[in-house]
Amino acid sequence: MAEVTQLIHQYLRHNKKFPLVFCPxxxxxxxxxxxxxxxxxxxxxxxxxxxxxxxxxxxxIAAYVDFNTVHATHGRALTLATGIKMASPHLRVLTxxxxxxxxxxxxxxxxxxxxxxxxxxxxxxxxxxxxMTGGQCSPTTPFGSYTHTSPxxxxxxxxxxxxxxxxxxxxxxxxxSVFHAKALDGxxxxxxxxxxxxxxxxxxxxxxxxxxxxxxxxxxxxxQWLKDTMTPREVYEKLEDKTGxxxxxxxxxxxxxxxxxxxxxxxQALADKGGAGS
Amino acid sequence: MSAMxxxxxxxxxLLGNEAVxxxxxxxxxxxxxxYPITPSTEIMEVMxxxxxxxxxxxxxxxxxxxxxxxxxIGASLAGRKAMTATSGxxxxxxxxxxxxxxxxxxxxxxxxxxxxxxxxxxPTSPGQGDVQQARWGAHGDHPIIVFSxxxxxxxxxxxITAFNxxxxxxxxxxxxxxxxxxxxxxxxxIPRPGEFEVLSRLLPTMPPEWYKPYEETVRGVPPMxxxxxxxxxxxxxxxxxxxxxxxxxxxxxxxxxxxxxxxIDRFFHDIQIVDHDLTEDCDTLVIAYGSxxxxxxxxxxxxxxxxxxxxxxSLKTLFPFPRPQVEKLLRTCKLVLVPEMNMGQIxxxxxxxNSGITTxxxxxxxxxxxxxxxxxxxxxx
Ligand SMILES: Cc1ncc(C[n+]2csc(CCOP(=O)(O)OP(=O)(O)O)c2C)c(N)n1
Ligand code: SF4
Ligand SMILES: [Mg+2]
Numbered sequence: 001m002a003e004v005t006q007l008i009h010q011y012l013r014h015n016k017k018f019p020l021v022f023c024p025x026x027x028x029x030x031x032x033x034x035x036x037x038x039x040x041x042x043x044x045x046x047x048x049x050x051x052x053x054x055x056x057x058x059x060x061i062a063a064y065v066d067f068n069t070v071h072a073t074h075g076r077a078l079t080l081a082t083g084i085k086m087a088s089p090h091l092r093v094l095t096x097x098x099x100x101x102x103x104x105x106x107x108x109x110x111x112x113x114x115x116x117x118x119x120x121x122x123x124x125x126x127x128x129x130x131x132m133t134g135g136q137c138s139p140t141t142p143f144g145s146y147t148h149t150s151p152x153x154x155x156x157x158x159x160x161x162x163x164x165x166x167x168x169x170x171x172x173x174x175x176x177s178v179f180h181a182k183a184l185d186g187x188x189x190x191x192x193x194x195x196x197x198x199x200x201x202x203x204x205x206x207x208x209x210x211x212x213x214x215x216x217x218x219x220x221x222x223x224q225w226l227k228d229t230m231t232p233r234e235v236y237e238k239l240e241d242k243t244g245x246x247x248x249x250x251x252x253x254x255x256x257x258x259x260x261x262x263x264x265x266x267x268q269a270l271a272d273k274g275g276a277g278s
Numbered sequence: 279m280s281a282m283x284x285x286x287x288x289x290x291x292l293l294g295n296e297a298v299x300x301x302x303x304x305x306x307x308x309x310x311x312x313y314p315i316t317p318s319t320e321i322m323e324v325m326x327x328x329x330x331x332x333x334x335x336x337x338x339x340x341x342x343x344x345x346x347x348x349x350x351i352g353a354s355l356a357g358r359k360a361m362t363a364t365s366g367x368x369x370x371x372x373x374x375x376x377x378x379x380x381x382x383x384x385x386x387x388x389x390x391x392x393x394x395x396x397x398x399x400x401p402t403s404p405g406q407g408d409v410q411q412a413r414w415g416a417h418g419d420h421p422i423i424v425f426s427x428x429x430x431x432x433x434x435x436x437x438i439t440a441f442n443x444x445x446x447x448x449x450x451x452x453x454x455x456x457x458x459x460x461x462x463x464x465x466x467x468i469p470r471p472g473e474f475e476v477l478s479r480l481l482p483t484m485p486p487e488w489y490k491p492y493e494e495t496v497r498g499v500p501p502m503x504x505x506x507x508x509x510x511x512x513x514x515x516x517x518x519x520x521x522x523x524x525x526x527x528x529x530x531x532x533x534x535x536x537x538x539x540x541x542i543d544r545f546f547h548d549i550q551i552v553d554h555d556l557t558e559d560c561d562t563l564v565i566a567y568g569s570x571x572x573x574x575x576x577x578x579x580x581x582x583x584x585x586x587x588x589x590x591x592s593l594k595t596l597f598p599f600p601r602p603q604v605e606k607l608l609r610t611c612k613l614v615l616v617p618e619m620n621m622g623q624i625x626x627x628x629x630x631x632n633s634g635i636t637t638x639x640x641x642x643x644x645x646x647x648x649x650x651x652x653x654x655x656x657x658x659x
Binding site (some may be wrong): 047062068076088258 | 289303309311331336338340341342344349350351352353354355356357374375504505507508510511512513514521523524533
C-alpha cells in the first residue's frame, strides 16, 4: 500500500491545490490511479505524456497529474488530441472523457477519431450520468433509470460504447471497471501500447448523482453491483442466462497503423520521389 | 512545386483564396485542418496539395468546423503555426473553440470568407455580415484581433500579418474576406523569404521549474513552449491562475482577465493597420474595408475629378477598431460615408467614435451584390 501511495505521489502535481474535487465514494480516483500506474509500468517519460480531458467530473483528472495536460471544451477532447498527435507524433496522447462528453456532445468526434485511427488512447469514464451538472440522463443512462431529467424513468435506449467503437473502426476496444482495478490497469496498458485509436470504456459508480436516485443505498452497494455485473468476456460468452451481466476485457484488436504513421509514410514517399509536384 | 521553382517564381496569377494559402505558407504555417464550405474551399484545397511537400506539414479534413478548430488548437499547443478557413455557418460553429483559444492564449489564424445573408444565406454571393460576430462571436469578455483584405495582394500580405500577430500576441486572429476578394483572380508578386517579416511566439528561457504559463509580464504576453519540451503545465478554458490551474479567487480572476485585454490594448498602435488614400486634404471621407474599399478607391478618384475633396480610409484592422486614425479624420471632414455589404456593422463603430463631431452617412447593400464605385460616388459627389 505504501508503495502504491509513493508511486501515485511521484506523478501528482505538487503545485496544484488539493484536495481532489471528487465526492467520497467516487470511482474516478481509481481511474486516475490506473492511468498513473499504467504510465509508470510502460515507463513513459512525463514529458512525453499528454492528457487531454473533456468537461465533466472525469475531465478534472487532468489538473492533478504531472504530465502535459489540456482541459478542453465539452465533447472536443479528441479534436485537440488529434491536432497534438498529428503535430507531434512522438508524444503519447491520451484522452479522458465522460459518457456525456464522449458519446453525446462529442459523439461525432469519437466515431471519426476511430475511423481515422488516430494514435490516441481514449478512456471513456462511464458513470451512466451527467455527474458534474448534477445528475441529468446521458446516452448511457440505462433504460428506465431515474435522473433529474428522466423523472419517470429514462425513455430512451442507451449506447453500447464498445459496439459503437468497433463499428467505427477503432484499432482496439476494451471495457473494464473500477472495481476490477488490476484488470483495468492491464487493459489501459494494453490500449496505450498499441498503434492507432484504442478505446477503453471504464465503468465507474457515481453514487451522488446516479446511485441515490436508483435504489443504491451507498457507494459500497454500487461497487458490489459492479462486482456482480462485470463478467470477463470469456466467461460471459459461455453464460446461458446473460441477464444482469456485462462483459469486460478485450473486444477488438487490429494492427493497422495510426493516421500519423500513414502521414509520415506518405511524406517519406514524396520526399523519396524528390518532393516534386505542386 | 520544387524549391528551385519557388525561388524563381516572383509573379503569380492567383485567386484571393489562393493568395491567403500562399501567404500562410510563407508565414510558416505547417498545419491546416478544415471542412469544405463555399466560398472558402480553395484555401483548403491549396493547403491539401501543398502541405505534404512542406517539412512536417499536416493537412486534415475534419468531420466539422468544431473539430477543425479543435485540431488547430491542439497543433498550436504542440508548437505549430496552424490555420483553418471557413464561411459563416462554419464560423458560427467554431465560436466556442475560438473563445477557448482566447482564454488559453493559443495563437491561431481563422479565415472567414463571408457570404451573403444569415444562416445558409447566399453561399456564392458576397457579404460583410460577420464583422461584429468576428469581434464578439465567442461568449464572455475576450480580446481578439480581426483583419480584412480588399484585393489579392492584400490577401497574401494580411495572411502573413495574421500569423505574425497571432504569434506575437498569443491570440487567435480572424481574417475576414468577402466572396468577391476571395474569388478575384489577379497577378501579384510573391515575395521571397527574407523580403518580409516572419514572427514566432516567444519561447521560455527559464528552466521548467520556474516557468509560469500565464505569468504577468511587462508585455503581458507570457512565453509559450510547445507541448512535450519539458515544460509540463496545465491548459484549461476555466479561468486560471498564473500556473494555469482553475481559480475563482477574485484577485486572480481579475488579474488574468485584465492582462489578456492589456496585452492587446497596449499595442494598439502596432495592431491597428489602415491605408490612407488622398486623405491629407480631404473634407469628404469614405471609410471602407474588403472589396468595398476597392470600389471606394475608384469612387474617390472620380469624385476628385468632379471637384470634391474626397479621401479614403481603408481599414485592414477591423478590431481593435482603429479609433485614433478614424477620430483624427472625423475632426477634419464634413461628411463621412461608410459603405458596407451589411446593415451597418462598422458604421456602428464609426458612430461610436464620432459622437456628434461630424455627419456620418451609411450605404448598406444586402442583396448579395457588390457595392459599385458609382453607388459610392453618388453619395459623396
Ligand atoms: C457546450 C457545453 N454544454 C454544456 C456544458 C455543461 N456540462 C458540463 S459537464 C457536462 C456533462 C458531464 O457529463 P459527463 O460527460 O458524463 O461527465 P461526468 O461529469 O459524468 O464525469 C455538461 C453538460 C458545457 N460545459 N459545455
Ligand atoms: S458527482 Fe459523481 S462522478 Fe462527479 S465526483 Fe461526485 S461521485 Fe464522482
Ligand atoms: Mg458521466
